[in-house]
Each structure stands twice: as C-alpha cells, then as structure tokens.
Amino acid sequence: MQALSAERLLRAWELGRGRHPIDRAVLLHALAEPDADPNALADQPLGRRNRAVLALRTATFGRQLPAWLDCPACGERLELSLDSATLEALATPADGPVEVAGLRFRLPTSRDLAAVAGDTSADAAALHLLEHCLIAAPDAPTPALSTLIEAASDALEQADPWADPSFASTCGACGHSWDVRLDIAAFLWDELDARARRLLDEVHLLASAYGWPEADILALSEPRRAAYLQRVEGVSA
Ligand SMILES: [Zn+2]
Structure with a gap:
C-alpha cells in the first residue's frame, strides 16, 4: 500500500469535502484500491472496505491512531493512542452468506x-x-x-468484525471501562482534512514568497517543504 502523496491527498479532499460520510468512505476505499472499479467498491462488505482504508491510513500517517475521548461516566478527557495492530488482529470477513x-x-x-x-x-x-x-x-x-x-x-x-470495530477503553480517572467504536473512514477523513488544510497554507506561503506553481510545491518532499517554510517564516533551520 502506497502512502497518499500530497497531490493525491489534496485531490481526495477536494472530491470528498462536500460529500456524505458514506460516500467519503467509498472514496477512501477507491484510493486504497486504485485498480478496482469504484462503482463496484460500494458493493464490497464493510469489513473489506475498512481494512483497505486502515492500510491506506497506516501507509500515510503511521501505525498509531491518536484520539481524544470523553469518559461517558465522569466526563474526563482522555488521550489515547490505538495501535493499528490491535485492529489487524481482527478476524477476516466470512465468505458467503x-x-x-x-x-x-x-x-x-x-x-x-x-x-x-x-x-x-x-x-x-x-x-x-x-x-x-x-x-x-x-x-x-x-x-x-x-x-x-x-x-x-x-x-x-x-x-465481519471489521465492519464496525470496537476496542476496550478504561478511564484513568474513575476506572470506568467501555467499548469504543472506531469509524476508520471517518477517522482517516478527519486527519486527511487537517493535512489538506495545512498543505494549502504551505502552498500559499511558498507560492507567495517564491512564486512557485502549486504542483512544484506539492512535489517537494515534506522535509524540504518544511525547510523552505522555516526560511520564509524567518526561522533558521
Ligand atoms: Zn471516568
């Protein structure tokens, strides 16, 4: 599975931002399986979709899924990081009815x-x-x-345990334990949305400073783009 390039990520954001969350999930599935017929992907079991979307997410953003949760018992705000290996251990979807x-x-x-x-x-x-x-x-x-x-x-x-996966969570403040549902496609969409907005800011700053075209700025590696941004902002790297 290939990580989403800056250009593909922005293209996906542009296509998906006005869509219903279910359509966004299918869009992410199509990015994960670029050779498949996008129309046929909507007829794949949800587990297969979620597995492909998680693989795309891992390739693009890494194995840890950072999240904030509010404890339903005491309201404490909890920070947690789920390892994608926890989900990868789920059984594969059954074949047939x-x-x-x-x-x-x-x-x-x-x-x-x-x-x-x-x-x-x-x-x-x-x-x-x-x-x-x-x-x-x-x-x-x-x-x-x-x-x-x-x-x-x-x-x-x-x-199909992948269709609507959940994981056990315990509140460090009150000890309450509960199952947290993870909507993998929505999770990836939120990350992709944040990354896309940051990329647009970066393109805006670098294009304003150097006059480079958008495609050239997006084609820069992340460290190189960051190094130029530091110079534009007057921070020595
Ligand atoms: Zn609690």
Missing part, C-alpha cells in the same frame, strides 16, 4: 448503509438493513424480520 433462523443474509455494504441512511431511528435502520441484506428464496413466505433484528445483527457482526 450468514444464516440466522433458516434465513440467509449477505454481509452489509456501503451501498446498503446509504440506503438506510435516511431512516429516522436506529431500530428502523437495523430492520431496513436486514431487508436489504436478506437473500430471498423464490417461494419462501415473508419472514418476520423484526423479531430477528438482534440475532441477525449479532451474527453479521461476528461474521
């Missing part, structure tokens, strides 16, 4: 999530998602999916 109470479901995809994104309650979205993922048998009666939401959601989560 998942069976629950005689019904077969395929693993949810980005396209399925987009289809339920407008649902007003979590329960409605969960039921709607199951309806999308149900592999219907031609002559089977309409199943009472609403009674299966919990069992089917659990089975799908077990079959």
Whole structure:
C-alpha cells in the first residue's frame, strides 16, 4: 500500500469535502484500491472496505491512531493512542452468506448503509438493513424480520468484525471501562482534512514568497517543504 502523496491527498479532499460520510468512505476505499472499479467498491462488505482504508491510513500517517475521548461516566478527557495492530488482529470477513433462523443474509455494504441512511431511528435502520441484506428464496413466505433484528445483527457482526470495530477503553480517572467504536473512514477523513488544510497554507506561503506553481510545491518532499517554510517564516533551520 502506497502512502497518499500530497497531490493525491489534496485531490481526495477536494472530491470528498462536500460529500456524505458514506460516500467519503467509498472514496477512501477507491484510493486504497486504485485498480478496482469504484462503482463496484460500494458493493464490497464493510469489513473489506475498512481494512483497505486502515492500510491506506497506516501507509500515510503511521501505525498509531491518536484520539481524544470523553469518559461517558465522569466526563474526563482522555488521550489515547490505538495501535493499528490491535485492529489487524481482527478476524477476516466470512465468505458467503450468514444464516440466522433458516434465513440467509449477505454481509452489509456501503451501498446498503446509504440506503438506510435516511431512516429516522436506529431500530428502523437495523430492520431496513436486514431487508436489504436478506437473500430471498423464490417461494419462501415473508419472514418476520423484526423479531430477528438482534440475532441477525449479532451474527453479521461476528461474521465481519471489521465492519464496525470496537476496542476496550478504561478511564484513568474513575476506572470506568467501555467499548469504543472506531469509524476508520471517518477517522482517516478527519486527519486527511487537517493535512489538506495545512498543505494549502504551505502552498500559499511558498507560492507567495517564491512564486512557485502549486504542483512544484506539492512535489517537494515534506522535509524540504518544511525547510523552505522555516526560511520564509524567518526561522533558521
Ligand atoms: Zn471516568
């Protein structure tokens, strides 16, 4: 997996900044798998998407995922750094459908999530998602999916632990322990957004000082760009 270059990173930011978070996740998946058909990536199981996005994130920003959390019990602000190896140890997604109470479901995809994104309650979205993922048998009666939401959601989560990964966290102030969900695509997007804004500032400063074109400034290695910025800002390197 190649790290995102400054030019590709800015291009991704430009494409994704006005989009819905699900579309951004698919965009990041396409950056991670540049040879795949972008339209087909929306039909990949969420776990496969998240794994590819994490690999892109590791190549670009390193193995540690720094984060701030508020303890839900005492409100203490906690700084933590998750190692991507913790996530890489998760089981790979199951091949083929998942069976629950005689019904077969395929693993949810980005396209399925987009289809339920407008649902007003979590329960409605969960039921709607199951309806999308149900592999219907031609002559089977309409199943009472609403009674299966919990069992089917659990089975799908077990079959694809990468779809919605979580990790255990403990508050150093009050000792409360809880599971923290990690939205890998949203996490990478926030980092990419911050890096893109910094790159724009750097291009602005260097272009103003030296008159260089944007492409030339973005093509500089990071240490070289930083060294010129220090000189522009009057700091000796
Ligand atoms: Zn606490």
